[in-house]
Amino acid sequence: MAPPAGRIRPGRYLGLFILIVVVLYALVFFTGGGKATPKLGIDLQGGTRVTLSARTPDGSAPSRESLNQARQIIETRVNGIGVSGTEVVLDGSNIVITVPGEQGDQAKKLGQTAQLGFRKVLDMQQATAPPAAPPPGQAEDPAAIQAAKATRQAADLVTGSGDTLAAGPNASAALSAFTCSTQDPLRGNDDPNLPLLACDQNGTAKYLLGPVFLKGTEIDNAVSSPPAQNKPQWTVDLTFKSEGRKVWGDFTTKNIGQNAAFVLDTQVVSAPTIQSAILDGQTQITGNFTQQSSKDLADILKYGSLPLSFTSSDATTVSATLGLASLEAGLIAGGIGLALVFIYCLVYYRLLGLLTIVSLALSGLIVYAVLVLLGRWINFTLDLAGVAGFIIAIGVTADSFVVFFERLKDEIREGGRSFRSAVPRGWVRARRTILASDAVMFLASAVLYAIAVGDVQGFAFTLGMSTVLDLIVVFLVTHPLVALASQSKFLSQPKLTGLGGVQTLAAQRRSARKVPAGAGAKES
């Protein structure tokens, strides 16, 4: 016999829930290595995360294609360093490099555009003022890039072309007026076909340079080599491809005694004087290198330059100690939050509070399984913001129960029903509210996840996920359990349900109908 409308068979729902839990945990333990721990973000386990934001001269959005290309090049650079477990992912127009563990410092330099160009030195001055840090925000501003371009890459800085190239009439004044800055807005965004005013890496000298005559793409290989007799510091040795070899040979033949500048991302790395024609396609970049920095440069040159320029928006190294402390803090906060909710529910709802606790615990059970599985399937990493999302979701989950229980009270108070008969009716009405409010919450999380960047995604994801899982628990666990409790004589005693007050009130109401009209009009 089918149960009447609104009444359910609690066993079926609970059975379905158990099935879901069994399937989830079977997946956790029997697939993908069976390691039942979720993937933790670097802020919970320690490590380095670098967020590189693409930057275009006109502030427009970079193309998907070039972003992907940049991601791949950075990935090869990462592999060049040889740090294991590194991830390079595209997040909007940002590239996020994540290095777990303690070897991440090198990752901070991977975002270098590494556009190497060879330019002829036309004029040079010592920088008078020490390099000044620009006001914050300026360097990334497209307007700043355009302005810098207009003054530092003006075509009239030079006259003639090719072999007749020389400094223009106003060039000397322009060079004097130019000051070096630690954050160069043009970095990686200079036009190779125009002359350039640039500084060396220490900001001690400034140069007027001709257009790029040889591009970094002509480099075949780059290796760093240790100091030797005639070179006191580490150097980077370059080998050109055939075309590059020819151009470099031509240039060095015609410009003996002159200076050529190796310009990396609009900074002059070195500007040696050409002693003799170099025809074998080999050359050396000397500079203020250490072993590490020469290796970094060689690696970056070897793997090619990025199609876009990037700024490091956020470079964070979290020590394992701090990560552990954060994880602990998150767990403690979650524990305290849960305990507070438990106590409140028990005091306020008594038996129903107990059902809330059971439901929350079961909810936690499937949340954990889903977390592990998502880490495995879509590389979802749980970070600190994600933990916060879960903790805040405790409230959302418990809210659904409150809506249901308060509905039950309404039914008992206004409809004068017993606990037992209030359940099916209260459920039908509470369901609607629960669905609507969860829909709003989910909408907020989904929008946030789709649009936001950075930490936020984890927060939005866990909050949204908890909202969905909350629905499963409310429908498959809480409601059936309440229905079961209402059918048991023992469990539905007013003392246990905490509904005594309401039931007494309902009884009072009925007798109150005998009292004069004034009081009766009060309420229905």
Added chain:
Amino acid sequence: MADELNTETAGATPAAKPARRESVFHRLYVGTGAFDIVGKRKRWYVFFAVLVLVCLASIGIKGFNLGIEFEGGTQIQMPAQGANGPITADDAKRAFADALGEQAESAQTVGVGNAATVQLRSSTLDADQVGKVKQSLFDELKPLGSNGQPSAQAISDSAVSASWGQEISRQALIALGVFMVLVTVFLAIYFERWMAITALIALVHDILVTAGIYSLVGFEVTPATVIGLLTILGFSLYDTVVVFDKVKENTRGILGLTRRTYGETANLALNQTLMRSINTSVIALLPVLGLLIVGYILLGSGTLQDLALVQLTGMLAGVLSSLFLATPLLVDLKMRDPKYKQQAERVRARRANQARKAAERDADFDAADDEALDAELRKEKAYAAAASVPARTPKAQPRRGRPSGKRKR
């Protein structure tokens, strides 16, 4: 118009006064609160208007205390325990100056006990400079790692460009716009027009007030804060949905009845959901409170605390607006419709009529007089059946002193 409404609700108040007043808590618990929120709405409007104006003024004049993500800069953090004893903020500052020859902007110790850390802030440093500072901090102070041994790896650092906060905020603003549009669509489908509009107004209020409180108190605004703001909106709507659901249910078919005005019905719905609203808010706030306290004590600052603080502020603003702003506003908007005005007129006419009849019957109406009581009860029952929820059969009720034969249903 408002005056007219006020007199009506005021007129209803004496009748609504229960014979025996229960404690406020008991009234809340059982949902018979009978708090006249809608009737006193002018007071609330003034309150909210002042609140919003103060917030706007503060945002305009005082602005926000923007975090490192907006200003750009480097933050270096390490455990406050070193091999040579506790590390103070001044020690860290000295080591920083030794490394770079310039001063750090600020140094402070946050957190307590074993979880205490020293935080240094400075202008943006490049990777090499960060390396130098870390080396110097390690050489001079030997902070202890998680295994109790001094370790350079125990030092955390984070360098943020000035544009990062702006980028996150821009995305958050876009998200806010998209969310508002979607929510409007959702509300328009789920509720009627005025309800949707009111819910949106309450939503805007919540954003303004939360932002205003941040500006007033000078809490630090970080990207996590900006983001947290968005989820508050979810909560704020959540409360409003719960209340409006009940208002909608109670006011079904109200135009054909003369029992209560729209305002009174809405106030009743508000009272009936009051405990639910308070409960959902308290329960939502408890974990947030835990988060805030633990975030503050153990980590001192950071994502957990930022998210918790904004949630706390926003939820309080949200529950306030959904109870005291949304419903009264809804009533006023509804009352612009002549149909509701006419209905309110009819309610008043009926009440006047009843009062006159009662006066005629004088004081000799007696509960012991079965005939008078039955007439009154029948009327009540008819109103109850028509006005609120569909008729029910109260089988399980004890039928105290009532002639059972009279009940036909």
